[in-house]
Structures are given as C-alpha cells and as structure tokens.
Amino acid sequence: MSLVSIFIASVLTENIILTKFLGICPFIGTSHREKGALGMGLSVTFVVFVGGIIAYFLYHYVLVPTGTEYLRTILFVLIIASIVQSINIIIRKKFPKIYELMGIFLPLIAANCAVLGIAFLMIDYQYNFIETVVFILGSGLGFTILIYIYATIREKLAQRPVLASFQGVPIALIIAGIMAMIFSRFGL
Amino acid sequence: MKKIIDGIISQNPVFILLLGLCPVLAVSHTFESAYIMGFCVIFVLLFSNLTVSLIKKMVPENVKIPVFIIIIATFVTTVDMLIKEFIPDLHATLGIYLPLITVNCIVLGRAIAVASKEKVLVSVQDALGIGLGFTLTISAVALMREILAHNTITIMNDLSNITGYKWIITVLPVNLDLNIFATPxxxxxxxGFLLAIFNKFFIKGDLHESS
Incomplete structure (x- = not known):
C-alpha cells in the first residue's frame, strides 16, 4: 500500500472512531463544545504520535528480538499511562486555559482505547517505520476532524427538540451511525 | 444476589454507566463473538476484582492506579494467550479488541470504585453482576444486529474447532437482509436505539442526570 492510500484510508474510509470504534469515550463525552473538541483531538493526536513511535521501537527492537511479544499489552499500557501523565502536567502548568476546557478528560486518555488500539493496529498491519508515522498522523487527523464535525452537529442539535428517551447519548450514537454511513462512502 | 441483579439493570455498565462502549460496538456483529467477549470480560473482571480486593491494604495510595492496570493487563494477557492457543479462529475475529479489555473503563472502574474498598466477597459479587450485565447487553446488541442483517443467530462457528460441530439458527421466515446492520x-x-428503549422502560425521572 502506498503512503498516500494509507493516509487517506486512516483519515476517511478507515476512520478509527467510525470503523474501529476506538476513542468512543472522549468522542461522546467532550464533544459538546467546538473548542474543547479541537483541543481533545489535538491532544489525542499528540499522545498517539509520541506513544505510537515509542511503542514501535520497543516492539520491533526489544520485544521481537527477545521473543516476548506477549508482553506488549502490559508494556504499552504502562508507557501510554506515563506519557499521558507527563502531558497532563505540562498542559496544566503551561496552558491553564486548555486545561480548564478538558481537564477531566485528560486522565481518561490514559485509559483511552484509541491510543492503545492504534499501537496494536500498526503492529497487526505490519507497517514499517515511515508507514507507521503516516498511519498515526492520519488516524489522529481523522479523529480530530470527526470529533470537531460532531461537536458542531451537537451544538446545533442542542437547540432542537429531541424525544425524551433519545436525549443525550442515544441521539449521539445515532448521529455517529449516520456519519459512519457517510464516511464509508468515501471508499467508493 | 441483589448485587448481581443491580449489575444487570440499575447499574448496567453499558446502558447506565456508559462504560465499555468500544467492545459493544466492535464485536457485536455476530452473537458468538459477542457472548465470548462477554465471558472474557467476566473472567478478567472477576480475577482483577478478586486480586485487587486481596492486596488492597498493601498498595500505597499514590501508585494505586498503575498497580491495578498491571494486574488487569496480566489477566487480559492470560485470556489472550489462552484463546490464541485453543480457539485461533476466534482470536482472529476478536482481533485487537481482546487486548483492549485492558483499557476497558468497566474493569478499571470497578477495581477503583469497588474492589479497592470492599471485602473480597462483595468485590466478587460485584464483578459477577457487572460482568453479566455487560455480557447480556453486548449479546442483545449482537442479536439485534445479526437477525436484522443476516437473519441468523450464530451460536457456534469459530468454536467448532473445540466442540466439533457448528450451530447456526435461522430465525425469521423472511430474510430482512438489512446489510447496513452488519456494518459499523x-x-x-x-x-443508540437499544439505549433509547432501555431509557424509556427502566429510567424514571430526569434523563439528563443519568446520561
């Protein structure tokens, strides 16, 4: 697969939220406001980027040579948790405004399937280093775009009447379903 | 017993607590993969709650979460290796969602909220209740999707390596063939629809509070 097709697939047709269901929690939780959505998207992209590259080197240069691939789950979880913790501290100290918007969701990235899921996916797809970088950036971009579009829809939706039992998450999931239909058509 | 019923209805991890949506969406395309995912979650939840509850006094407060995550990841790796060895077809179907149980908010959430505070017996009951609630929910979503899309219920297909025969039921006389339900x-x-139905029948009062 060429780099361009990896990139386009990871942004649109194989968007991690809509086809792999990774990162649903922040998707449904933070995306009430456009600004928060953008910040969330960018910080997930950043964590995925740093975490993914470290995971790539650890997997191919430590786990595979020593024949301990089965340790990948434990190792990746620990790495990602520590990266998130450091980013959390940096944002709180340097960018208090962003921290206010999404403070409670930052620790959740540690337990966010998007970050760990992307690390597993790039290994399952057997990408080389450059392909991995393209894939990670594409996925992050896809995540950010989607969470942003979705937040704008939610903002408009807040002013419309919604059936009582559909309020909140059910309608959010149905919107996501409709978006998944639209995004899957990009492949044709 | 009451705790177990709580886990299924008033504390249902998916519909009420809105945790663990990722596997519910991802592996509910067949009934078989859904209930096996449920059993894997019950296994991990049970042993992680049990272990956490046993060692809760030895773990210092500030390294609580990393320790819990390692415990959970250990049991997830165990399940992962067992399934890879004995049911390789199923391992391929579940794919990355099996190791992703590690970051499933349900498991870590119960370890922090219940197992690190309560006695062993209470933690085990809680794990069973929440695990069953999860399994029933994911199975319900899978039933709906599989019947609407393929008009079948797959009870044993990937499992036939072990049991030796396949077991796939056809449900309705007419195939609805709504292929959209097989897609993401x-x-x-x-x-979304099941959640709305659940809200309608089991939740009274302010919906915004609960969601």
Whole structure:
C-alpha cells in the first residue's frame, strides 16, 4: 500500500472512531463544545504520535528480538499511562486555559482505547517505520476532524427538540451511525 | 444476589454507566463473538476484582492506579494467550479488541470504585453482576444486529474447532437482509436505539442526570 492510500484510508474510509470504534469515550463525552473538541483531538493526536513511535521501537527492537511479544499489552499500557501523565502536567502548568476546557478528560486518555488500539493496529498491519508515522498522523487527523464535525452537529442539535428517551447519548450514537454511513462512502 | 441483579439493570455498565462502549460496538456483529467477549470480560473482571480486593491494604495510595492496570493487563494477557492457543479462529475475529479489555473503563472502574474498598466477597459479587450485565447487553446488541442483517443467530462457528460441530439458527421466515446492520454504522444505530428503549422502560425521572 502506498503512503498516500494509507493516509487517506486512516483519515476517511478507515476512520478509527467510525470503523474501529476506538476513542468512543472522549468522542461522546467532550464533544459538546467546538473548542474543547479541537483541543481533545489535538491532544489525542499528540499522545498517539509520541506513544505510537515509542511503542514501535520497543516492539520491533526489544520485544521481537527477545521473543516476548506477549508482553506488549502490559508494556504499552504502562508507557501510554506515563506519557499521558507527563502531558497532563505540562498542559496544566503551561496552558491553564486548555486545561480548564478538558481537564477531566485528560486522565481518561490514559485509559483511552484509541491510543492503545492504534499501537496494536500498526503492529497487526505490519507497517514499517515511515508507514507507521503516516498511519498515526492520519488516524489522529481523522479523529480530530470527526470529533470537531460532531461537536458542531451537537451544538446545533442542542437547540432542537429531541424525544425524551433519545436525549443525550442515544441521539449521539445515532448521529455517529449516520456519519459512519457517510464516511464509508468515501471508499467508493 | 441483589448485587448481581443491580449489575444487570440499575447499574448496567453499558446502558447506565456508559462504560465499555468500544467492545459493544466492535464485536457485536455476530452473537458468538459477542457472548465470548462477554465471558472474557467476566473472567478478567472477576480475577482483577478478586486480586485487587486481596492486596488492597498493601498498595500505597499514590501508585494505586498503575498497580491495578498491571494486574488487569496480566489477566487480559492470560485470556489472550489462552484463546490464541485453543480457539485461533476466534482470536482472529476478536482481533485487537481482546487486548483492549485492558483499557476497558468497566474493569478499571470497578477495581477503583469497588474492589479497592470492599471485602473480597462483595468485590466478587460485584464483578459477577457487572460482568453479566455487560455480557447480556453486548449479546442483545449482537442479536439485534445479526437477525436484522443476516437473519441468523450464530451460536457456534469459530468454536467448532473445540466442540466439533457448528450451530447456526435461522430465525425469521423472511430474510430482512438489512446489510447496513452488519456494518459499523449499524453498530452505532443499534446501540443508540437499544439505549433509547432501555431509557424509556427502566429510567424514571430526569434523563439528563443519568446520561
């Protein structure tokens, strides 16, 4: 697969939220406001980027040579948790405004399937280093775009009447379903 | 017993607590993969709650979460290796969602909220209740999707390596053939509608509070 097709697939047709269901929690939780959505998207992209590259080197240069691939789950979880913790501290100290918007969701990235899921996916797809970088950036971009579009829809939706039992998450999931239909058509 | 029923209805991890949506959406395309995912979650939840509850006094407060995550990841790796060895077809179907149980908010959430505070017996009951609630929910979503899309219920297909025969039921006389429900979009739609139905029948009062 060429780099361009990896990139386009990871942004649109194989968007991690809509086809792999990774990162649903922040998707449904933070995306009430456009600004928060953008910040969330960018910080997930950043964590995925740093975490993914470290995971790539650890997997191919430590786990595979020593024949301990089965340790990948434990190792990746620990790495990602520590990266998130450091980013959390940096944002709180340097960018208090962003921290206010999404403070409670930052620790959740540690337990966010998007970050760990992307690390597993790039290994399952057997990408080389450059392909991995393209894939990670594409996925992050896809995540950010989607969470942003979705937040704008939610903002408009807040002013419309919604059936009582559909309020909140059910309608959010149905919107996501409709978006998944639209995004899957990009492949044709 | 009451705790177990709580886990299924008033504390249902998916519909009420809105945790663990990722596997519910991802592996609910067949009934078989859904209930096996449920059993894997019950296994991990049970042993992680049990272990956490046993060692809760030895763990210092500030390294609580990393320790819990390692415990959970250990049991997830165990399940992962067992399934890879004995049911390789199923391992391929579940794919990355099996190791992703590690970051499933349900498991870590119960370890922090219940197992690190309560006695061993209470933690085990809680794990069983929440695990069963999860399994029933994911199975319900899978039933809806599989019947609408393929008009079948797959009880044993990947499992036939072990049991020796396949068991796939055809349900309705007419095949509805709504292929959309087999796709990711269908997963979102089914869960959205089921959640709305659940809200309608089991939740009284302010909906915004609970969601």
């Amino acid at each position: 979009a269908g997963a979102f739609l089914s869960l």
